[in-house]
Amino acid sequence: MRIYLWQWLVVSGIFGTVLFMVACGNNGSPTPGPVSACDLTDIPYNPQPYTIVKPAHFPEIFIPADNPMTVEGVQLGRRLFYDPILSGDSTQSCSSCHLPHGSFTDNKDVSVGIDGIAGRRSAMSLLNVAYVRNSATSDGLFWDGRSKSLEAQALKPVEDPIEMHNTWPNALAKIRESEDYKTRFRKAFGITACEDISQELAAKAIAQFERILISSGNSKFDQYLAGDNFALDDEELDGKLMFFDEGLSNGLQLPDAECFHCHGGLTLTGNQFFNNGIDSAGLLTDFKDLGRGEVTLNEWDNGKFRAPTLRNIAMSAPYMHDGRFVSLDEVLGHYIAGGKPRPNKDPFIHPLGFPMQQGTQTVYTGFTPYHKQALLKFLHALTDSTFVNNPDIQNPF
Amino acid sequence: MKQLGLILFSMLLITLSSCKDKTTETPVSDYTLTFKATYNGQPLEKYKYYDYSDYKVRFSRFNTYISDVILLKGTEEVKLSDVEWVDFTPDDATNNLALEVPLQFQATEGTYTGIKIGFGVRPDLNAKRPSDFPANHPLAKETEYWLGWKSYIFSKVEGQGDSNADGNDDIFLLYHCGSDAVYRSYTFNQPIVVAPGSGNSVEMDLKKLFTINNQWYDLRIPTNQYTSNNPADVTVATVLMDNLVNAVSVK
Numbered sequence: 001m002r003i004y005l006w007q008w009l010v011v012s013g014i015f016g017t018v019l020f021m022v023a024c025g026n027n028g029s030p031t032p033g034p035v036s037a038c039d040l041t042d043i044p045y046n047p048q049p050y051t052i053v054k055p056a057h058f059p060e061i062f063i064p065a066d067n068p069m070t071v072e073g074v075q076l077g078r079r080l081f082y083d084p085i086l087s088g089d090s091t092q093s094c095s096s097c098h099l100p101h102g103s104f105t106d107n108k109d110v111s112v113g114i115d116g117i118a119g120r121r122s123a124m125s126l127l128n129v130a131y132v133r134n135s136a137t138s139d140g141l142f143w144d145g146r147s148k149s150l151e152a153q154a155l156k157p158v159e160d161p162i163e164m165h166n167t168w169p170n171a172l173a174k175i176r177e178s179e180d181y182k183t184r185f186r187k188a189f190g191i192t193a194c195e196d197i198s199q200e201l202a203a204k205a206i207a208q209f210e211r212i213l214i215s216s217g218n219s220k221f222d223q224y225l226a227g228d229n230f231a232l233d234d235e236e237l238d239g240k241l242m243f244f245d246e247g248l249s250n251g252l253q254l255p256d257a258e259c260f261h262c263h264g265g266l267t268l269t270g271n272q273f274f275n276n277g278i279d280s281a282g283l284l285t286d287f288k289d290l291g292r293g294e295v296t297l298n299e300w301d302n303g304k305f306r307a308p309t310l311r312n313i314a315m316s317a318p319y320m321h322d323g324r325f326v327s328l329d330e331v332l333g334h335y336i337a338g339g340k341p342r343p344n345k346d347p348f349i350h351p352l353g354f355p356m357q358q359g360t361q362t363v364y365t366g367f368t369p370y371h372k373q374a375l376l377k378f379l380h381a382l383t384d385s386t387f388v389n390n391p392d393i394q395n396p397f
Numbered sequence: 398m399k400q401l402g403l404i405l406f407s408m409l410l411i412t413l414s415s416c417k418d419k420t421t422e423t424p425v426s427d428y429t430l431t432f433k434a435t436y437n438g439q440p441l442e443k444y445k446y447y448d449y450s451d452y453k454v455r456f457s458r459f460n461t462y463i464s465d466v467i468l469l470k471g472t473e474e475v476k477l478s479d480v481e482w483v484d485f486t487p488d489d490a491t492n493n494l495a496l497e498v499p500l501q502f503q504a505t506e507g508t509y510t511g512i513k514i515g516f517g518v519r520p521d522l523n524a525k526r527p528s529d530f531p532a533n534h535p536l537a538k539e540t541e542y543w544l545g546w547k548s549y550i551f552s553k554v555e556g557q558g559d560s561n562a563d564g565n566d567d568i569f570l571l572y573h574c575g576s577d578a579v580y581r582s583y584t585f586n587q588p589i590v591v592a593p594g595s596g597n598s599v600e601m602d603l604k605k606l607f608t609i610n611n612q613w614y615d616l617r618i619p620t621n622q623y624t625s626n627n628p629a630d631v632t633v634a635t636v637l638m639d640n641l642v643n644a645v646s647v648k
Binding site for chain 1: 444489490491492526527528531532533542544546557565566567568571573618622623625
């Protein structure tokens with residue numbers, strides 16, 4: 001039987017096409033096999049452990065066993081975080097809404113996606129976001145806690161129609177065309193072929209970068225905690241005492257501001273969910289944004305949102321989940337007044353002052369403008385400009 | 398003869414080692430302590446108004462640390478755990494019923510004469526801070542540490558009340574007990590059986606907690622509505638932690 005050249009070419013072409021399709025159809029975990037559209041095994045894979053730098057008084061950070069921190073992983077994650085390649089039209093990156101100078105917020109009331117459509121919530125600060133997993137009772141990112149881990153969270157904005165408005169297959173196709181990314185994914189995760197680059201690995205790398213967004217420990221508050229008794233002036237110190245409900249200042253009783261119950265610990269957030277009374281609601285179903293209730297489907301969670309960190313709060317205006325307050329002065333005004341009535345308002349949201357019994361009711365008095373000013377000054381003492389200027393977390397492009 | 402001696406010596410060794418094995422082969426079983434939050438004997442329901450004296454209260458958060466869970470057998474003590482954190486009202490619960498929190502331990506099978514449970518964080522551990530513990534440790538929880546007091550928050554009970562039935566909550570219940578002075582350890586003398594599949598429940602009843610000497614603790618009095626922010630004043634926390642002995646039952 002004679003085989004003509006054209007027959008041989010057709011058969012080879014079909015065979016090659018099938019092989020190519022099989023190889024490119026796999027965008028999950030690495031699968032051993034002889035066929036690959038691009039072989040990366042010539043690139044050395046020798047990941048170096050990354051040690052997270054954190055202030056000594058900060059707690060340990062939970063690192064998931066399936067995503068250990070490596071130098072190569074953090075570097076890759078940093079590039080992906082700042083690279084608009086992940087968005088549908090290559091105009092927006094994670095950093096479009098999480099910029100260093102805003103303590104990894106965008107300083108907008110609500111964020112706007114690639115199509116110019118405004119979202120419904122403000123971008124949360126990523127400062128110390130690694131500690132979300134350390135929180136007491138919650139395990140959730142976003143304002144409503146819908147993602148359980150940084151790795152799960154990083155997957156979502158890419159396909160959100162209001163944010164990056166892309167698909168992961170499209171994003172991955174662009175990444176796989178980049179020689180630099182192919183090399184970096186190989187070095188970070190040991191993949192053997194470029195089709196092994198997956199959304200899960202991209203999310204892992206971004207999560208690794210986000211885990212290094214840790215306070216420097218150089219804020220005035222941190223200096224005070226480290227033993228410098230003069231780091232806070234008298235007003236800031238009074239603000240701190242009220243913030244943490246510590247009571248006495250030079251023998252005088254200060255009113256509790258109750259802040260630390262929701263913004264507690266060294267990260268100044270417990271990452272828990274609270275209804276802080278910013279809207280009136282006669283019924284639990286009256287909330288415009290259900291917040292946590294959208295996730296748990298428990299109507300008593302409606303209108304609850306994750307308490308954000310107050311570290312660098314002076315840099316991350318505007319405030320609340322919808323950015324309704326443009327200044328900290330407004331925020332304090334809200335809390336001093338005790339919030340608006342709603343069935344599931346947190347008990348800590350009550351008028352600030354000294355509680356007194358009036359008939360059968362409790363009223364609060366004695367919270368003065370000085371107290372407000374002291375709180376405001378303490379909030380400014382939480383500013384950590386060393387963190388936002390840290391060269392290791394800036395845009396690498 | 399020499400060979401016979403060797404054989405006898407070998408048999409002796411085998412016998413001795415076999416006896417040793419028998420003495421160390423004490424069966425060990427899982428033992429589960431299930432913590433339950435109740436109000437008047439019924440499972441606690443978050444946000445539900447409960448009749449309280451002649452007004453109403455409801456609760457939104459309840460959690461507690463426990464330390465030194467110890468089984469007793471006469472004078473013998475078998476420690477099951479150093480410290481645990483029990484959260485009846487986690488944020489990710491999908492309904493308002495307080496969660497039952499099972500803690501699983503292992504202990505030598507048998508019948509014990511009682512169980513001792515510390516409520517709060519025992520002083521040597523309370524002297525530490527969250528940064529002293531690995532991330533998954535119960536004492537690594539930043540939210541459960543009060544910087545101002547340099548103490549863990551041993552227990553949190555939060556809620557609200559409506560003193561005059563006008564539909565508006567005007568009572569804010571904020572009990573965060575902490576500091577070494579209010580750490581309490583209580584012994585429950587009753588048979589505790591450890592056997593395969595065995596366990597007991599520890600019920601913590603909030604109605605009983607706020608019933609002091611058979612009287613309602615008056616929650617309309619402002620100073621009764623919260624634990625003091627002054628580390629030197631643990632009056633309310635002491636009242637509650639002392640009364641745990643009446644509010645907790647092991648079944």
